[in-house]
Amino acid sequence: GRNLNQIMKQDPSLEGAKYVKAYDRACPVEIKIIEMNILQMVGQDVCSNENLHFKILQKNKDPRENSRLQIAKGEQSIENKLHRDRNNTLSHLDPRLNPDTDLGKSNLSKPAEQDLTPEILRLEIMSDNDYFFQYIYECDQYLFNQLKGQLDLNITFAQFPTMLVKLVNNCIEDPEHFKCVMIMNTDSTATLKIFKILEFKSLEQISITLKLGEVEKINKHVSFRYKLIRHQLQVNQSKLQEVCNILKLKNPSLIAQINKQAMISQPYHMRMQGARNPMDGFGQ
Secondary structure, eight states, X not given: OHHHHHHHTTOGGGTTTTSEEEEEEEEEEEEEEOOHHHHHHHTSOEEEEEXXXXXXXXEESSHHHHHHHHXXXXXXXXXXXXXXXXXXXXOOOOTTTOTTSHHHHHHTTOHHHHTOOEEEEEEEEEESSOTTOEEEEEEOHHHHHHHHHHHTOOSOGGGHHHHHHHXXXXXXXXXXXXXXXXEEOXXXXXXXXXXXXXXXXXXXXXXXXXXXXOHHHHHHHHHHHHHHHHHHHHHHHHHHHHHHHHHHHHOHHHHHHHHHHHHHHSOXXXXXXXXXXXXXXXTO
């Protein structure tokens, strides 16, 4: 409720409301190293697969647009969309860009939204397994024009966020035909590539270079994400207590059996030391 909304406002990615979060979703990524020096040292391919969080933000030229989009998105939508990710991780999706809703399917095609050109577009990629893993890509109109020439894109900068969202969603929802690869470089950068898989070959859809986040900013993100986890833990504990209270009224013998099994599962030396069992008084 309110506590979650207050925590979400502290998201370091927003930089005090300078940026608006447009998209946040976990995507399967193949993480690999192709540097020959490293491969020769380890004597084998270095590759792993992990669901990484893709967060897309934009900084608008007119600060009033940030406020307008935040209002349109709504504080309540953040809480309503928790746990939508298939892996039960925290996901906060912008209704304008969420393909799972009718709102997301219709608003992306509105000319009014496409005419809104951001000043800066930022892509952040983070991991749930390593909170210090954070790579960032920032793009303005000038850098986009360079990228557009390199990749032969036929879109405008205003349409670039929508393109990224669609590509990431394709990797999530159609992994047989789309693949996301993140190549780790030795200079603290990473190259993100998204491929469309055809019958006989793979076509590169996009290739961008991300930089490792600054230490100070990474530390802020770590603190913020721990706050989210702590809040979620408190919510789950509260729900568990509610279930226990119901069981205590409806089936007290079951609670006694759970407490008994919990005590048996504790190491012998802990029971002998008189350490308090975390399940003692379960449901009381």
